[in-house]
Amino acid sequence: MRRAVCPGSFDPIHNGHVEIIARASSLFDEVIVAVSTNYAKKYKFEAADRLEMVQETIGGLRGVSVQPMGEGLLADFCRENGADAIVKGLRSTVDYQYEIPMAVMNRHLTGVETVFLAADNRYTHLSSSLLKEVQSLGGDVSDYLPRTVLKRLNHG
Numbered sequence: 001m002r003r004a005v006c007p008g009s010f011d012p013i014h015n016g017h018v019e020i021i022a023r024a025s026s027l028f029d030e031v032i033v034a035v036s037t038n039y040a041k042k043y044k045f046e047a048a049d050r051l052e053m054v055q056e057t058i059g060g061l062r063g064v065s066v067q068p069m070g071e072g073l074l075a076d077f078c079r080e081n082g083a084d085a086i087v088k089g090l091r092s093t094v095d096y097q098y099e100i101p102m103a104v105m106n107r108h109l110t111g112v113e114t115v116f117l118a119a120d121n122r123y124t125h126l127s128s129s130l131l132k133e134v135q136s137l138g139g140d141v142s143d144y145l146p147r148t149v150l151k152r153l154n155h156g
């Protein structure tokens with residue numbers, strides 16, 4: 001049984017995330033989407049809402065579950081949940097430079113490996129912050145966001 005964790009703050013989840021989670025679920029028997037919260041950061045959506053949007057979006061994917069991760073170490077979360085791997089999407093060399101030290105540190109801490117998937121080129125320009133900014137200024141980002149997220153953004 002191979003289990004992977006897809007971590008992120010998902011503020012909010014977008015189609016770039018969904019694509020990576022779906023690909024992770026085809027590579028692993030089980031995938032846990034871990035919704036993190038860094039209490040020093042300011043989020044648009046509360047932790048419970050971010051978790052709910054992830055659940056509503058990917059709830060139908062076989063073998064995929066969603067859990068809150070809080071502020072603890074990702075390596076500890078993986079160990080506590082019996083995960084062999086962390087799966088991350090890479091959009092660019094900027095992501096690469098940011099991710100490699102974390103991957104090496106996580107492996108040092110608990111032996112957990114990080115698997116990088118190249119972001120699909122339909123989504124390499126996407127980030128939650130860009131989508132929130134464009135949406136808040138009236139731009140149409142409906143091609144990139146799950147329905148549940150669009151609904152909340154339009155009523156928020």
Ligand code: ADP
Nearest residue numbers: 007008009010016017020088089119123126128
């Ligand atoms: P953060 O860890 O900064 O809170 P996010 O919640 O935005 O990051 O994203 C979580 C993870 O999803 C990232 O670490 C990255 O692996 C992946 N990701 C983010 N945006 C994309 C994208 N457009 N395409 C593929 N993967 C992405």
